[in-house]
Amino acid sequence: MKKLLATFIAAAMLFACSSCLATESQGNLTEKTYTIGVVDGAPALAVTNLSEGFVYKGTEENVTVNTEITSNPQQIVAGLNNGTFDMAIVPLNLASTIYNKAANVGARLVSVNIFSVLYLVGQTELTSLESLKGKVVYSVGEGGTPELVLKNLLDKKGIVYEDGDEATDPDKVYVKMVAEAPLAISALAKGNVALLGEPVVTQAMAKTGAQYALDLSGEWAKVYGEGRAFVQAGLVVNGTVASDLAFVRAFVEKMSQNTDYLYENVDSISEKLQGMGSSVSVAFTKATLDRCHIGCKTAKSQQANVEAFLSAFRLSQIGGALPADEFYLI
Numbered sequence: 001m002k003k004l005l006a007t008f009i010a011a012a013m014l015f016a017c018s019s020c021l022a023t024e025s026q027g028n029l030t031e032k033t034y035t036i037g038v039v040d041g042a043p044a045l046a047v048t049n050l051s052e053g054f055v056y057k058g059t060e061e062n063v064t065v066n067t068e069i070t071s072n073p074q075q076i077v078a079g080l081n082n083g084t085f086d087m088a089i090v091p092l093n094l095a096s097t098i099y100n101k102a103a104n105v106g107a108r109l110v111s112v113n114i115f116s117v118l119y120l121v122g123q124t125e126l127t128s129l130e131s132l133k134g135k136v137v138y139s140v141g142e143g144g145t146p147e148l149v150l151k152n153l154l155d156k157k158g159i160v161y162e163d164g165d166e167a168t169d170p171d172k173v174y175v176k177m178v179a180e181a182p183l184a185i186s187a188l189a190k191g192n193v194a195l196l197g198e199p200v201v202t203q204a205m206a207k208t209g210a211q212y213a214l215d216l217s218g219e220w221a222k223v224y225g226e227g228r229a230f231v232q233a234g235l236v237v238n239g240t241v242a243s244d245l246a247f248v249r250a251f252v253e254k255m256s257q258n259t260d261y262l263y264e265n266v267d268s269i270s271e272k273l274q275g276m277g278s279s280v281s282v283a284f285t286k287a288t289l290d291r292c293h294i295g296c297k298t299a300k301s302q303q304a305n306v307e308a309f310l311s312a313f314r315l316s317q318i319g320g321a322l323p324a325d326e327f328y329l330i
Contacts, residue, residue, distance in 0.1 A: 030061040034241060037068050037076045037085035042197050043233060044069050044278045046089050046113040046294050049254070049261035051272040056250045063247050069277040073144060080105050080238060087237045089113060091145040093318050095236045096310055099327050100319030106239020108329040111252050112302040114233040115293040116217035117197040118146055121188060121204055126213040129157050134170035138187040139195035142177040145232060146195050149216055150175065152312055156223045198292045199282045206283070217293075224312065229305040242329055249330065256296040262289055299328040 038044050047067055056063040068085070070076060077094070079085035081102055087110075090098070098107045120126060120137070132154075139146050154161045154173060161173040178184050181200045188194040189208040195216075196204055204210060217230040235255070241248065262269060269284045282288065299306070306328075310318045 032061055032063045033066060034063060034086040035066045035068055035084065036087040037070060037079045038089045039073050039076060040069050040071050040278050040280060041200060042114055042117045042292060042294070043089035044273055044276065044280065045199060045292060046258065047255070048269060048272055049258040051276050054251070054254050056247050058246050065251065067276055071279070080107065080236070086241050087235060089233055090236050091233045092231060092306055092309060093145060093148060093313055095234065096323050097319035098236065099323045100321055106242060107236050108242040109299040109327055110235040110237055110248055110329050111255060111299055112231045112234040112297050112306065113255065113295060115295055116230040116232055117292050118149060118195065118216040119198065119201050119212055120193055120195055120214040120216065121201055121210050122193040122213035123191055123210055124213065125211065129153060129159060129219055132173040132193065133159065134167050135193050136165055136167050136174040136176055137193045137195055138176050138178055138184040140178060140181050140184055146197065147177060148313060148317060150195055153216070153219050153223060199280060199284065199288060202288045203282050224308070228308050231302055231305045231309050234299065237329070252296065252298065252330065259295055262294065298330050300330060303328045
């Protein structure tokens, strides 16, 4: 998280918020372009129906949406700050941090789109988090949601853990953060446990013969209660887009059609994602989509769930405070 915040703060110092909004007046209509940034993987899956394009035609404007997929979450943060991106699918703890730390962005949460894609994968099933004792868990997402969620749950369970790649104490869990999913998959093939998100989980199982060992959303429910939805990531827009409410509502309506689009095009999802610049190469099935928990619910309808999720973390991990009500745009 420190690395991510350092990158974010540096970007804030180097760049003033200048929207990548392109405008061109044509007659009585203004032509605009907004760009949405997403990290490859589940965030890209959340915008798959944009692969066929989206143009909003309003009474005073036409808005074209471009999609850019990146492998680096830090590029999303910097892009929102410097105006490369007008919108982005980001983890909710990061959305809160951007809101609290970068007034120049004017970040607002529009929708929640990812409702848990995190799974522990191993050669054998795990009956509980206690089953991780004496094992090494390889995880992607250093400083991000995977690491924060796993360590939060271990803390709540009173399970002692430390960072490292060698299990020397049978009563401890060892957590090894890696930069890329292939490194976690390689460790999985050697008998270790991996914390991954769908659809990479399906890819890892196909390559290593491993299986789903434990669903972290289920463990979250055991700790925090069945009534709390596990909300993981959503759509954030900058101040310029936030003021364009007619477009925002139309865009959310488009995104709300994405889940049906995925199930209707399950055999061609990888092809559509790759056409958008994704590196995801997974033989999707309906069962895979079921485990991805992709949806689209408005921010205000999910405010209680988002606040409950953010409250589980230290204030330093969400930008210093819970976001104010204004954070939830629609």
